[in-house]
Structures are given as C-alpha cells and as structure tokens.
Amino acid sequence: DTEVTQTPKHLVMGMTNKKSLKCEQHMGHRAMYWYKQKAKKPPELMFVYSYEKLSINESVPSRFSPECPNSSLLNLHLHALQPEDSALYLCASSPSPGNMGKLFFGSGTQLSVL
Amino acid sequence: KNEVEQSPQNLTAQEGEFITINCSYSVGISALHWLQQHPGGGIVSLFMLSSGKKKHGRLIATINIQEKHSSLHITASHPRDSAVYICAVMNYGGSQGNLIFGKGTKLSVKP
Numbered sequence: 001d002t003e004v005t006q007t008p009k010h011l012v013m014g015m016t017n018k019k020s021l022k023c024e025q026h027m028g029h030r031a032m033y034w035y036k037q038k039a040k041k042p043p044e045l046m047f048v049y050s051y052e053k054l055s056i057n058e059s060v061p062s063r064f065s066p067e068c069p070n071s072s073l074l075n076l077h078l079h080a081l082q083p084e085d086s087a088l089y090l091c092a093s094s095p096s097p098g099n100m101g102k103l104f105f106g107s108g109t110q111l112s113v114l
Numbered sequence: 115k116n117e118v119e120q121s122p123q124n125l126t127a128q129e130g131e132f133i134t135i136n137c138s139y140s141v142g143i144s145a146l147h148w149l150q151q152h153p154g155g156g157i158v159s160l161f162m163l164s165s166g167k168k169k170h171g172r173l174i175a176t177i178n179i180q181e182k183h184s185s186l187h188i189t190a191s192h193p194r195d196s197a198v199y200i201c202a203v204m205n206y207g208g209s210q211g212n213l214i215f216g217k218g219t220k221l222s223v224k225p
Contacts, residue, residue, distance in 0.1 A: 045213070
C-alpha cells in the first residue's frame with residue numbers, strides 16, 4: 001500500500017463550525033506533513049510530525065490544531081476558520097524527516113469556509 | 115527573485131511531441147523533486163534527484179548541481195500528461211519538510 005489517504009475530499013464549513021481533516025498512511029513512514037495550497041500557488045508547509053511528535057509549526061494560527069494519534073494517522077482540527085482559510089489542504093509522508101526521497105502526497109481536502 | 119524558477123510557465127504541445135520543462139535554483143540543495151499535480155487534486159512525486167539522471171517510463175529528469183539547473187523531459191507526450199509540473203528543492207540545512215517550490219509549469223497536451 002503506497003498511498004496517503006485523505007478524507008474528506010471536499011468540505012464546506014461555516015466560520016463557527018468545528019471540523020477535522022484526516023490523513024492516513026500504512027507505509028511505515030515516520031514523518032507526516034500538512035501543507036496548505038491556495039489556487040494557482042505552490043503548497044506552503046504548515047506542520048511537520050516526526051515520530052508522532054510535532055517538530056515544526058510554521059507559525060500557523062491556533063484555529064488550526066494538528067494531532068497525530070499514532071504513526072499511521074494525522075488529523076487537522078479546524079475551529080473558527082476565516083474565509084481566507086479556504087484552500088486545498090494536502091497531507092504528505094516520508095520515511096523520516098531527514099529522508100524525503102520517497103515523498104507521498106494525498107489527494108487533498110478542498111476546504112471552503114463560508 | 116524567487117529561489118526556484120521554472121520555465122515555461124505555460125506549455126501547449128501536440129500529442130507525441132517531446133517536452134522539456136526547466137528548473138533553476140539559487141540556493142544550496144540536498145535534493146530536488148519533480149512533482150505532478152492534476153487539476154483539483156493531489157500531488158504525485160515523480161522523481162527525487164541529488165545528482166545525475168533518472169528515467170521512469172516516458173519521463174526523464176536530469177540535474178546539474180554545478181549549474182543549479184534541472185530539466186524534466188517527457189517523450190511521446192500524451193493528453194493524460196496534461197497537468198501542472200512543479201519543481202521543489204530541499205534547501206541544504208533547511209527545516210524538515212520545508213521544500214522550496216517553484217510556481218509550476220502548466221502543461222496541456224492536445225490530441
């Protein structure tokens with residue numbers, strides 16, 4: 001299984017809602033990443049989890065809350081988002097933080113905040 | 115000036131044509147990735163290069179570390195190759211996962 005699975009594929013939420021994005025991989029990768037991508041722009045790194053611990057937070061607002069319950073699963077909890085947070089959210093994984101040679105991306109969650 | 119520059123920004127080709135996409139970078143790197151992104155979708159990692167040349171099917175990627183330049187070639191292009199191709203570099207000493215992305219090359223292959 002060489003996939004990173006993201007759910008849901010599409011999400012529409014109001015500014016007062018709480019929702020979660022899910023990312024799963026079963027390749028034994030120990031580094032997992034959240035990226036945000038606005039239309040026609042390159043992805044921007046949000047968070048890096050290394051061996052289930054948060055190792056990098058790229059100054060992301062607290063309305064985005066990541067969680068890594070186990071080595072296969074990565075969540076992104078969303079609360080009180082703003083319309084400008086509408087974007088494609090991509091999850092990725094690699095064997096380890098220092099080894100991005102095998103880098104796998106999920107198909108993303110297209111998020112719309114109304 | 116962006117640290118990773120791709121050219122061309124947009125490329126239209128006829129089916130069967132040989133295609134070249136270029137990537138130049140200005141920072142020291144430990145690796146360079148070529149990525150493919152279809153409309154509305156996720157990203158597929160095509161190659162990771164730190165030197166030389168790699169080939170996978172109809173795709174060939176080369177890198178010249180001294181010239182800080184990489185190329186992605188597609189032979190016998192097909193409409194299903196239509197996508198955005200992104201060059202991304204791992205800055206030597208940069209933070210983990212923080213690839214520096216080019217702005218992408220949008221390729222359209224006409225039948």
